[in-house]
Amino acid sequence: MPCLPRLRTIVSALGLLAVSGCVTKATGDGVKPTPSAENQGIAFRDVAKEAGLDYVWKLTARPTGNILDMIGNGCGFLDFDNDGNLDILLVGTPPALYKGDGKGRFEKVPLPPLTGHFQGCATGDFNNDRFTDLYLTAHRGGALLQNNGGKGFIDVTKTSGVASMPWATAAAFGDLDADGNLDLYIGNYVKFGPETKPQLCQQKGITTACAPRQYSPEPGFLYKGNGKGQFRDITKAAGFDRLTGKALGVAIADYNDSGRLSVSVANDEMAGDLMKNLGNGKFENIAKLAGTATDNDGNYHGGMGTDWGDVDDDGRLDLLVATYQNEPKNIYHNQGDDLFTDKGDRLGLLGAVPYVTFGARFADFDNDGVPDIVLANGHVQDNIEKIDSRTTFLQPTVFYRGTKSGTATRFTEITESLDKSVTRPIMGRGLAAGDYDNDGRTDLLIVDNQGPPLLLHNETKGAGNFIGFSLKTVAGKTPLGATITVKIGDRTLVRHCHTDGSFMSASDPRVLVGLGPATGADSVTVRWPGGIEKSWRNLEANRYHTLE
């Protein structure tokens, strides 16, 4: 905003002037949310320990961490053995895989020997064998792990054609060219290594992690998959060489109902990217004109986690982008015609402005048919309290409950009403959503990069009915990016099948739709990537349906 000189009051005969300049505000304005009054039963409990997750992330850098130490890790829910129960992947050095029994217990199972500084993960069946494969992002490396028929994983990186990445962070699988094979986008962050100067910076005379501004961006890469485990770099050919860099979040969706999957990339203190799929193997970065590159005032933000979801039942997917401290947490409302407007503040996310938000996800925690939001937070400077007394290094995970009044959607913060173990201050980073005990309520997995993971069991009382979908193609694969339109009476809910999004994490590919009091869906229409549609009628509530 323009900073204009104003009141200059002569206050003494000596002519000293009242200073009264203009304080520019970095964030949106608004009122504080009223916590908890609107919760109406949403409850979680951290069950990580009792579930058997004995993994611990440690922040060992001393006296203070650099940008690589502080960026953190992702996590994932996946069903690697196709037993119908979600398993858990915790990414770190080294990563760890835990097999779930569908009843709340997880047991560690081996991964192939892996070396490297791993960051996050992406899940998808890239070799069309119906088993979920993995890509682990890493600083100066990366690993493509092919599922060995549900018995474990094999490191196929060397033969896959996927190059060692400079600093891969977020990645996502999607069939971008609708040829039936998953392609892979890998976002990279900044040019940084032990040889880079500076490693640490000074703020207010205190040595601390440098901001990403200090480093040049690393570009991302797009790989075309052949469905057999091999990939070819098509970054330039597809137009992905025109991305900004400094990526921390990737989410793929058919946001414009074109039947084609487009790619949104959240970048740290750089313009965000929205790669619109033009349908001929080419993509155009429309973020600036579309309005998702910056906040509403043209400010670049520290884009981190991201997710697509329809917040207002208008049938169009909106884009959630988590950001840095004192930046609006964006919900880019999709107005159609490639036009987005950030309504995060207006919809109620003002209370999250002070946080450094990484993991971000839409999910309907109370199955009332309206998406809720969870944001995992934690600062990137472990000594920030000495530098900026307004904030803290460890920060709570914050929750927003979505409600509808007429056509208007509103998110109300309910953090205060939740169990303290759930919202305890952490170095929050990766966040994944999934129903690990198949009870029809979305559970959460969150990375605390200086402690054990949080496995948040959804214990919402009085949750609405649900209907779950496990989507499969004719070939039995999970069609990432497929959209599902569920009609219940006069309401039409649009959801999509995706594992990507949030921060360097992978979520349950199943689609869980809250129905509220409805006892079933009048109709369900699935649109597979490529545009083919199929409909089902009168599907009953409170169970998962496999739609092929």
Added chain:
Amino acid sequence: MSARKRSRVLIVILVLLLPIGAFTLNRVQAERQKLQATAARELSASLHAFLEQGNLPEARKVANEWTKLQPENGAAWREAGTVALTENDLTTAKKALEKAAALNPKDEKAQQALGDVLFALKDHAGAETAYRAALEGNPEKSVQAAAKIGLARTLIARKKDFVEAERWAEEATQTTVGDAVACFVLAEARLAQGKGREALRAVRRGLALEPASAGGHTLLVLANRLTGNAAGAKKAEATLTALREYTPNSPNIPDPIRVAQGAALLEEGRYQDALDQFITVLKKDISNAGALEGAGLALWQMDQKSMGGSYLAQSLRHDPERVRARMALGLAAYEQKQYSNAATHFRIVTQVQPGNALAWHGLGQAYAGDVLHEKEAENALRRAVELDGNQPAFRLDYAAILNKNNQLIEAETAYRKGLSLASEEPFVQAQVGAFLAGLPDPQKRAEAQTLLEKALQGDPKNAYAQFHLGRLLVESNRPEDAVKWLEKATRDGQADTKDVWSVLARAYRQLGQRDRAAAAIARAEEIEKRNDRYFTAIGYISDHLNEPAARLELARASAGVGETVRALAEYDTYLRRVPNDSAVKKEKDDYTASLKAAGKLPDMTLYNSINTAARETP
């Protein structure tokens, strides 16, 4: 009818009314009380009017009438005592004030005045009791300060407890702004404890406010002696002698008198005359901090800020606690966006005068301009508001920092308070409107629109209001109206900022004008790119202060964002380290010439003065 006549008429009416027997006794009493109260109010008003006029005899007569009319009214006796004290009729004052205190022991004003009378009568024990009684309640600030000063003086006179005396005097200097007596009493308390250097500081503070105070110079002699500064003591003695010997007809005017006269001329706005006085002093004594400060301020007012700044910086070299010099340099530093230097100057003032609301406000604004000092800014601005809540600018700036620090409910309260203080000021309407425009509540956004429209009626070229009204209209899906205001902001208000172009781009997009949107985005990005380069250079320089290339990059980046002072300063720093770089020298010369041609060449002499004075701050 004069105040006095009016009150006499009322008394007559009261007397006439008393014997009427048609009323019951109670009704008569009630009526009498009512009339007495009315009369008392009238008398009080006329008494104060006479006191303001300096008409003590009339004031005394009214006070006497009042005590006769209401002999059991403590306030009447207090006022009578105060008038007598002002007339230096200590015996009458003592009687009246003792009566007042007896009638109302919790009358702090009466207790404080009684303390003054007893102190003057050398009844130090009685004075101490009275002052302590005055401080028992929560008296208004002026009474509090006077009682504290009185109590400190009493304790010193009784040689009872110098530590306590110092504490009360110190508090008095904090309660008031610009009270020389408090400083002198503080100096006395410190001298009594053998704290020479601290005493010297307090004396200097007092003499900065009252340069011609003989008492102050006496203390200066003592303090210099105590610190072993024989030369200083000798100089102070000479000044004291000159002051004692001075009469209005004396041919030689002592320096302190000239400085005081110069200060008075400054107050009257006679800057050239004031400057003459100060220069006369400086011709004899180039190190006279008061004269240096006065000359600096006079030149400042005459728009010779360059030279004025040099004088002010010089004055601070001789006396680092010169408040007016600090305030002027702090303000200049703020205007030149030297936030750290501005904070240094304002901070010193808040230490010297903790009750100086303007200094706290300046400190808050300086912190607010500096990254990562927002919490400090909030604390300083809160203090300014606590000290003087009636300044709309203080309220609004406090609200703005609360908003920035995400304390939105508190920010809204502060904005509304600011609006209530100056509801017709366009800049206030614009500020509050801009805040409310960002709130989710549709009613508040409607209120914001009204305020922003009002602001633009009062100040049609207010780019800030134009931008926020345009922004609000974009949010309300009214792109045609929004474009009108936003384009005006870029044209009339010359708001060539990233925010305006970005919001304008959104409005164009809503209208389907993609080419225009793309052009506006390109402009916003161009500005952002320059901003980014600047902030990157700032971040880098903190670790590479001695790297010439980093200095040069910061110079160029600063030039790109219009930070002219910083750009020129960094060019100079670079060229000091790489003096033979002719290409950069030419680059700097070209830049300087372009600024000059555009009328934007900053005052680098002033910059150097500010910077030097801040660096030399102890």
